[in-house]
Amino acid sequence: MSDEQIPSELRYTKDDEWVRVEGDEVVVGVTDFAQSQLGDIVFVELPAVGATTEAGAPFGTIESVKAVSDLFAPISGEILAVNEALTDKPELVNESCYGTGWLIRLRPSDRGQLAALLDAEAYRKSTESRAS
Amino acid sequence: MSELSRTPLFEIHRRLGARLVPFAGWEMPIQYSSILDEHAAVRERAGLFDVSHMGQIFFEGPDAVAAVDRLVSCDVASLGVGRARYGLLLNDAGGCVDDVIATRLGERELFLCVNASNIDKDRDWILHHATGDVRIEDRSPTTALLALQGPASARILTRFAGTELALPKRFGAARMSIAGLELIVSATGYTGSPGFELACASTDAERLFEGLLAAGAPEGILPVGLGARDTLRLEAGMALYGHELDDTTTPFEAGLERYVKDLARDFVGVEALRRIAGETPRRRLVGFELVERGIARADYEIVHEGSIVGRVTSGAPSPTLGKSIGLGYVPPALSAVGQALGIRIRGKDVAAQVVALPFLKPGR
Numbered sequence: 001m002s003d004e005q006i007p008s009e010l011r012y013t014k015d016d017e018w019v020r021v022e023g024d025e026v027v028v029g030v031t032d033f034a035q036s037q038l039g040d041i042v043f044v045e046l047p048a049v050g051a052t053t054e055a056g057a058p059f060g061t062i063e064s065v066k067a068v069s070d071l072f073a074p075i076s077g078e079i080l081a082v083n084e085a086l087t088d089k090p091e092l093v094n095e096s097c098y099g100t101g102w103l104i105r106l107r108p109s110d111r112g113q114l115a116a117l118l119d120a121e122a123y124r125k126s127t128e129s130r131a132s
Numbered sequence: 133m134s135e136l137s138r139t140p141l142f143e144i145h146r147r148l149g150a151r152l153v154p155f156a157g158w159e160m161p162i163q164y165s166s167i168l169d170e171h172a173a174v175r176e177r178a179g180l181f182d183v184s185h186m187g188q189i190f191f192e193g194p195d196a197v198a199a200v201d202r203l204v205s206c207d208v209a210s211l212g213v214g215r216a217r218y219g220l221l222l223n224d225a226g227g228c229v230d231d232v233i234a235t236r237l238g239e240r241e242l243f244l245c246v247n248a249s250n251i252d253k254d255r256d257w258i259l260h261h262a263t264g265d266v267r268i269e270d271r272s273p274t275t276a277l278l279a280l281q282g283p284a285s286a287r288i289l290t291r292f293a294g295t296e297l298a299l300p301k302r303f304g305a306a307r308m309s310i311a312g313l314e315l316i317v318s319a320t321g322y323t324g325s326p327g328f329e330l331a332c333a334s335t336d337a338e339r340l341f342e343g344l345l346a347a348g349a350p351e352g353i354l355p356v357g358l359g360a361r362d363t364l365r366l367e368a369g370m371a372l373y374g375h376e377l378d379d380t381t382t383p384f385e386a387g388l389e390r391y392v393k394d395l396a397r398d399f400v401g402v403e404a405l406r407r408i409a410g411e412t413p414r415r416r417l418v419g420f421e422l423v424e425r426g427i428a429r430a431d432y433e434i435v436h437e438g439s440i441v442g443r444v445t446s447g448a449p450s451p452t453l454g455k456s457i458g459l460g461y462v463p464p465a466l467s468a469v470g471q472a473l474g475i476r477i478r479g480k481d482v483a484a485q486v487v488a489l490p491f492l493k494p495g496r
Contacts, residue, residue, distance in 0.1 A: 039151075039163060039166060039167055039359070040166050040167055042427065042449045043425070043426070043427050043449070061478070063427050064167075065167040065168065065359060065363060065448060065449060065451075066162070066167065066362075066448075068427075068429065087425075
């Protein structure tokens with residue numbers, strides 16, 4: 001059942017978020033495993049640009065038809081942008097979780113936190129123990 | 133926690149890739165593909181549900197009609213053979229023990245279809261309150277129940293039979309032999325779309341389920357899980373026991389007065405209803421839609437002018453209407469259509485207004 005995509009160039013959290021480092025900034029989204037477990041995404045609530053995140057603390061919520069889930073920040077930082085397209089098209093998270101369904105762009109306050117994130121192989125192991 | 137029960141279709145659900153979850157003590161499919169796709173299939177084409185977790189309690193004997201009439205809130209004495217009616221089992225305080233469908237199969241044979249979570253409670257309650265010459269049998273363990281719902285249902289059932297069928301009309305029911313299977317076919321459902329509920333022996337469930345999926349393939353039928361079943365029934369404004377109804381809810385609070393017969397008649401719970409019939413209930417069930425962005429969920433608080441005035445009992449995005457809808461209890465003074473309310477979502481009050489039920493008008 002682990003046919004979900006886990007791109008090797010990304011970093012991951014146990015809470016099923018991915019992180020892509022782009023120079024001084026990082027982009028954050030939810031993984032293919034997460035969107036597949038959630039099912040049809042119908043609502044995404046994200047913080048305002050300029051707000052700060054704290055590693056491990058909730059920064060927003062994502063809702064499927066049946067359930068509400070918190071989004072946990074992979075690292076601490078300042079929010080530079082949020083994906084406004086998700087307001088009208090939350091289904092982008094299902095359709096393209098690593099692309100047009102991204103969530104937030106951050107400027108990390110402590111780049112050392114990046115080293116604590118999982119690589120693709122470690123994340124795959126964490127999903128295999130939970131696959132339904 | 134005790135082990136979960138499985139329906140006779142469990143292996144098929146697994147083969148179809150269903151996501152299985154615990155529900156009312158059963159391991160049931162919540163979705164096969166996508167709740168939104170499954171919902172749309174039922175509204176536009178057809179969907180097939182395994183609802184074998186539900187219970188069937190049979191009544192046979194010279195006093196069967198009188199006995200069931202005394203047990204349920206709706207009028208069963210006037211129910212013709214081959215007809216079904218929605219009703220409530222009420223306790224001595226007028227609260228809902230369960231909501232059921234009573235079906236008259238013959239001159240002296242009826243059955244009640246009851247909620248999975250209430251089978252044991254209902255059976256005990258029925259055995260305690262039943263009167264007269266009637267044999268009562270809980271056939272839930274040996275009966276499977278499938279729901280074929282959606283506008284293409286009759287065509288699919290006919291194709292499965294391989295011959296023209298005299299199918300029951302809405303709220304009709306009949307014993308029928310279809311494709312060699314002995315079925316009780318009821319033109320009932322829990323979706324707000326036309327369709328049938330098909331009861332069969334547990335041992336025939338796989339043949340019936342797979343046969344209907346095959347017969348429905350040209351129509352675009354989908355197997356449908358409990359996730360879409362919940363959004364479908366909510367759009368239809370139908371109560372879910374444990375959410376809108378429980379042992380403390382009266383039919384007057386829940387807006388189910390029309391399923392209560394003349395209070396001059398004798399039935400279990402009527403004394404309590406007579407006492408409270410003239411009073412304004414302390415709360416009333418309303419349907420609401422959000423007028424701002426957000427999704428209301430069960431147990432969220434309903435607010436008015438900053439005060440908590442009630443609680444959401446069910447809420448979801450409505451796939452058919454493209455709005456966020458819900459049901460909940462509020463004081464009668466705040467229950468009129470058009471009333472502005474707020475739904476407290478993660479500490480923020482999101483604007484909502486009371487709307488008429490059902491959310492989805494029949495015929496849509």
